[in-house]
Amino acid sequence: MKSLEYGALNVLQGVGLSPGVRRGRVCRLQSHGPVVQRLNIKADQIADELKQLAAAVNRTRQQLIEIKAQLQERLGGESASVLDAHLLILEDPTLQSSIQEKIEHDLTSSERAVQEVTEQLLSAYRSIEDPIFRERRFDLEEVLERLAFNLAELDPHHGSVSDEDLVLVAPTLSLSILAEFEVSRIRGLVSTRGGSASHLTIIARSLQIPMVGSIEDLTALRNGQRVLIDGDRGLVMVEPESWAGVVPPPARPATDLEPAEWNSPEVVTTLDGQVISLLANTELDNDLEQARDAGAEGIGLFRTEYLFMSRKDGAIDEEQQYRSYQRLAAAAGSHPVHVRTLDIGDEGHPYFEELAGETEPVLGLRGIRLGLEYPEILLPQIRAILRAACFGNLKIVFPMVSSVDEVIRARSIVDQARSDLAREGLSVPPVQVGVMLEVPAAILCLEALTEIADFFLVGTNDLIQYTLAIDRNAPRVAHLFQALHPAVLTSLARIAEVTKRADRPVTVCGEMATQSGLAGLLIGLGFRRLSMNPWSISTIRDHIRRMTLSDLESAAQQALSLKTIEEVERFIEETGLLGVSSSGRGLPT
Amino acid sequence: MIEGTVEVSNGLGLHARAAAKLVRLASRFESDIKLGRQGRSEQIDGKSILGILFLAAARGTSLQFRIEGPDEQQAMIAIEELFRQGFEEFE
Numbered sequence: 001m002k003s004l005e006y007g008a009l010n011v012l013q014g015v016g017l018s019p020g021v022r023r024g025r026v027c028r029l030q031s032h033g034p035v036v037q038r039l040n041i042k043a044d045q046i047a048d049e050l051k052q053l054a055a056a057v058n059r060t061r062q063q064l065i066e067i068k069a070q071l072q073e074r075l076g077g078e079s080a081s082v083l084d085a086h087l088l089i090l091e092d093p094t095l096q097s098s099i100q101e102k103i104e105h106d107l108t109s110s111e112r113a114v115q116e117v118t119e120q121l122l123s124a125y126r127s128i129e130d131p132i133f134r135e136r137r138f139d140l141e142e143v144l145e146r147l148a149f150n151l152a153e154l155d156p157h158h159g160s161v162s163d164e165d166l167v168l169v170a171p172t173l174s175l176s177i178l179a180e181f182e183v184s185r186i187r188g189l190v191s192t193r194g195g196s197a198s199h200l201t202i203i204a205r206s207l208q209i210p211m212v213g214s215i216e217d218l219t220a221l222r223n224g225q226r227v228l229i230d231g232d233r234g235l236v237m238v239e240p241e242s243w244a245g246v247v248p249p250p251a252r253p254a255t256d257l258e259p260a261e262w263n264s265p266e267v268v269t270t271l272d273g274q275v276i277s278l279l280a281n282t283e284l285d286n287d288l289e290q291a292r293d294a295g296a297e298g299i300g301l302f303r304t305e306y307l308f309m310s311r312k313d314g315a316i317d318e319e320q321q322y323r324s325y326q327r328l329a330a331a332a333g334s335h336p337v338h339v340r341t342l343d344i345g346d347e348g349h350p351y352f353e354e355l356a357g358e359t360e361p362v363l364g365l366r367g368i369r370l371g372l373e374y375p376e377i378l379l380p381q382i383r384a385i386l387r388a389a390c391f392g393n394l395k396i397v398f399p400m401v402s403s404v405d406e407v408i409r410a411r412s413i414v415d416q417a418r419s420d421l422a423r424e425g426l427s428v429p430p431v432q433v434g435v436m437l438e439v440p441a442a443i444l445c446l447e448a449l450t451e452i453a454d455f456f457l458v459g460t461n462d463l464i465q466y467t468l469a470i471d472r473n474a475p476r477v478a479h480l481f482q483a484l485h486p487a488v489l490t491s492l493a494r495i496a497e498v499t500k501r502a503d504r505p506v507t508v509c510g511e512m513a514t515q516s517g518l519a520g521l522l523i524g525l526g527f528r529r530l531s532m533n534p535w536s537i538s539t540i541r542d543h544i545r546r547m548t549l550s551d552l553e554s555a556a557q558q559a560l561s562l563k564t565i566e567e568v569e570r571f572i573e574e575t576g577l578l579g580v581s582s583s584g585r586g587l588p589t
Numbered sequence: 590m591i592e593g594t595v596e597v598s599n600g601l602g603l604h605a606r607a608a609a610k611l612v613r614l615a616s617r618f619e620s621d622i623k624l625g626r627q628g629r630s631e632q633i634d635g636k637s638i639l640g641i642l643f644l645a646a647a648r649g650t651s652l653q654f655r656i657e658g659p660d661e662q663q664a665m666i667a668i669e670e671l672f673r674q675g676f677e678e679f680e
Contacts, residue, residue, distance in 0.1 A: 085605040088612050088638040095639055124643060132604065133645035139605055140639065199605075 010220055014190070016234035018204035018211035019322065021425070023239070024165035024187030026225045028218075029177070037152070038109040049103050053110040056150040060090055063146065067176045074183055075203060082139075082175055082199045089143045095121075111151050118144040138193070142174040167229055167236075169221050175199045183207060188229035190215060190236050205319050212236055265297040265335075268541050274549040276523060278541060279336075279531035281509055283307075288331055290534035295541070298335035300531020301397070301457060301509040302328065304342055304381070308352075315377050321384035329392025336393045338434065338457060338507075339385050341378060343367045343399035362471050367400025367436075372409050382417040386428045395432045397457055402439040404448045411452065437506075438462035443491050450502035457531070458495055460510025464488050483512050484568040489525070489560055496526030507531050514540065517572055520547050524556030590657040593665050594627060599675035602647040607676040612638045614671055620658025622668075627651035635668075 041049055068083035089095065095117065102113035118141070125137035167188040168177055178186075178200070189204055189211040204211040210231030221227065226239040268276045279300030280291030291299060307324055308316055328337055344352040344366060355365070355374060371378035385396055398410050411433055421428055432454035437443055439462075449456075460483065465471065467488055470481045482488070492508075499506040509531035512518045519530060519540050532540060555575050562568045597603055603611065615622045615635040622635030626644065632655070633640035646652060656664050 081606055081609070084613075085609040085638060088609050092637050092639045094634060094637045121639065128643070128645045130645045130647055132602070133642065133647070136605060136642045140642075 010238040012212075012215050012217075012220060012236040012238075014212040014215035014234045014236065016211075016231045017201045017213045018189070018209060019231045019319070019326075020208055020210035021228065021230045021232065022165075022167075022187040022210050023226065023228050024167040026169050026221045026223055026227055027166045028221065028223050029168055029170035029173070036109070036111045036115050039112050041103070041107050041109050043107060046104055046107070049110050050100065052151065053099065053103065053113075056110070056147055057090065057096075059150045060143070060147045061087065063150075064090065064143075064176075067180075071175070071178060074178065075207075085139060086143050089140055090147070111148065114144060114148050114151060118148070138172070138174070139199075141172070142176070146176075167227055169218055171218065173200055175203060178203065178207075183209075188212070188227075188231070188236075190218070190221065190229060192216060192218060205323065206317070208319060266295045266541065268544050270523070270544060270552070271546065271548045272550060274523070275528070276544050277507075277529040278537050279507060279509070279529065280534045280537065281531050282534065287534060288328065291537075292331075294534045294537040296335075296534060296537055298393075299328070299332060299337040300507045300529070302337055302339045304340060305344055308342055308344065315380075318380035318384045321381055322387050325385055325388035325394065326391050329388045329390075329394050332392050334393055336395060338395045338397050338455075338509075340397040340399050340436065340457075341368070341371055341381055341385075343436075344370065362465070368398045368406050368410055369400065371398070371413075372406060375413060378410075378413055379417060382414055383421065386414070386417055386421060386431060387426065389428055389431045390426070395434060395455065397434045397436055399436045399459075400439060400462070401435045401437075401449075402441040404445060404452060407433075407435055407449065407452050436462075437495055439466050440491065443494060446495065446498045447502070450498065450504050453504065455505040456495070456499055456507070458492070458506065458508045458510060458527075460492075460508060460512035463491065463510065464512075467491055482565055483518060484572060485565050486560075486563060486568060489521075489568065492522070492527075493525050493556075493560055500526060505529065519543065520552050521556055521559065521572065523547070523549065524552030524554075524559075526556075590655060591661050591665055593654045593656075593669060595652050595654065595669055595672040597646050597648055597650045597652065598672065600648055602650065603641055603644065605642065608638050608641040610676055611641060611668070611671060612636055614667055615664070618656075618658070618660050618664040618667075620656050620661045620664050622664060623655045624652050627653045 064083055064087050068080050068087070071083060072080040098117050098120075099110070099113045102108045102116060103110060106113075108116065121140055121144075122137050125134060125140065128134040164185055165187045166181060166185050167190060168181065168186060169190045171192040173189055173191045173193070177189075186209055189200070189209060191211075191213050192215055193213055201211060201213075210229045212229055212231055212234050214234075215236065220238060221236065228237045228239055229235075230237070265278075268278055270276065277297050278295075279298050280287070280294065280296035281301040281303070282288055282291055282299050283303040283306040288299070304321075307321060325339060328339075342352075352370070355370065355377075365373060371381075382396065385394055388394055396414065398407065401407055401410075414431075414433055418428055434455040434457060435442065435449055435453040436457050436459050437446070438459040442449060443463075464481060464483055464485070468480065468482070468485055470477050495506060506527065507529040508522050508527050511532075513522055513530040514532045514536040520543070522530060523544070530540070559568055559571055562571060599607060601607065612635070623632045624635050624641075624644075625632045626646070633644055635641070635654070644650075644652075654665065654668060656668075658664075
């Protein structure tokens with residue numbers, strides 16, 4: 001991106017809470033409790049005071065019920081259920097009794113009693129160590145503020161609400177604004193409060209309304225002013241007279257995740273100086289930390305199934321995926337992350353099983369086949385990956401490819417997503433597209449695939465399964481699943497040779513690389529990049545440092561000449577140079 | 590009076606919605622329902638959502654219930670069931 005030139009612009013930097021970029025007009029909302037007018041009462045006013053309190057509680061209850069109904073209608077039951085918690089807070093027996101006690105015993109006015117109890121509770125909640133629970137004070141604050149307004153018989157919101165393109169601005173914003181303003185009119189949300197776990201933040205993300213928090217000084221934003229809100233970068237810009245020549249500031253990770261300190265990975269070389277790259281296979285955010293700590297050079301394979309498994313009743317949407325990939329990209333920085341599109345296999349997912357329409361998906365509608373059959377699943381995933389690619393070095397990998405035709409179709413979906421995004425105003429940096437090599441057909445037409453794929457990953461588990469026609473889950477044949485079958489070795493040798501000739505990077509990311517003996521064999525066959533679970537990296541690194549490439553190469557050639565599985569296994573066992581104490585039988589679990 | 594210990598097993602812990610479910614359940618019983626973190630003396634009213642949220646009981650927290658009243662047995666069973674089901678939450 002070009003250097004920034006926005007000195008003339010008034011830019012407020014906050015924290016992006018919900019992504020997206022929109023323009024709209026500022027609508028300021030009042031959200032601090034009203035000033036308490038009366039402090040004390042006389043003893044004979046207690047009854048009246050309690051009556052006033054009860055009336056205000058009633059009004060507040062009515063409003064909350066109304067808001068709940070509105071949310072239910074507009075957003076569905078899940079979001080509305082938050083209002084159940086608010087109603088319970090209002091009715092809370094300890095809350096009610098401590099307010100009453102202040103009125104009856106200390107002779108304070110009902111307004112002051114509510115204010116004091118609010119303060120006490122908030123300060124107690126602020127001392128909670130767990131940040132998620134500490135944020136629940138916002139729920140409490142919201143309910144009690146509403147009660148205070150009702151006691152003062154004031155309308156909590158004084159914004160000018162005539163505009164269509166509203167950017168709602170307030171020190172604190174709560175879910176109830178979505179009941180008071182029509183969602184379709186809201187272009188953005190800006191507040192002083194941070195908090196990525198607030199209910200409103202979560203809903204704003206799912207409604208694709210950009211939101212920026214943690215802006216300390218809101219005075220620069222005046223009612224009716226035109227602003228641009230950038231939820232990706234956490235910026236609010238007051239629009240200048242003309243946009244000519246204005247370049248937005250560069251992207252920075254606007255997430256709640258710390259931008260990672262990914263130390264330079266350790267260089268791994270064999271005794272005779274051949275550099276071997278070790279990468280990590282991951283599927284969850286905390287795996288990423290492990291990968292980083294293990295000294296991986298990047299993420300060789302990021303499986304997206306877990307992301308999809310987090311919802312059982314359907315596919316997770318583009319926004320949710322985008323948030324995940326964005327965090328991943330930002331955390332990995334310049335290190336490559338190979339994101340594999342959905343490859344639901346035998347994990348069992350009711351929604352996808354229904355789509356695939358069969359009980360045995362090993363040879364069925366899975367991998368890229370499912371994605372091409374249901375573009376409504378693949379396209380949002382590609383869009384999310386492309387959008388997130390602005391934050392780091394993401395690459396797309398298609399699983400279970402068996403023909404050039406599939407890659408052509410898949411690439412056209414990538415192109416479509418890219419041009420859709422360009423039309424929406426987001427230009428995406430170039431993103432490499434690769435192919436998983438696991439189906440024998442793909443290996444047979446590998447030369448043609450190298451012309452259309454930027455890189456390759458080898459999934460050894462599926463490669464063995466499909467090469468040998470062995471379903472790993474079928475108990476009667478599972479023992480025939482053998483990594484050291486001559487056909488598997490021949491396939492691997494072919495992959496190494498063809499990709500090298502075509503100058504296409506290839507990474508072995510199956511479990512085969514995690515066994516020291518087999519890692520040596522893979523290197524001998526010509527592979528230079530191995531990706532594995534993060535906790536295996538240090539062991540494999542130590543083994544590689546004790547190996548000699550020339551020995552590995554001649555041993556691999558010898559192994560390739562053997563005709564039976566038994567011979568290969570015995571050979572691997574006998575040649576200590578390939579690794580330490582490898583049984584060679586089957587694969588580690 | 591009866592006592593029972595439950596573990597918070599749902600992913601989000603006793604957050605707003607789960608706390609709301611617990612309060613609504615507890616309020617159906619006449620008995621006095623108190624709870625606290627296991628090993629601590631602090632006792633919270635099981636019918637007060639503010640108290641329960643203040644416990645900040647994340648996943649894995651052990652909670653000790655003390656229930657006293659005419660329907661204490663039923664209350665304890667119902668509460669244990671609610672925790673066992675993880676507040677019917679998808680992980």
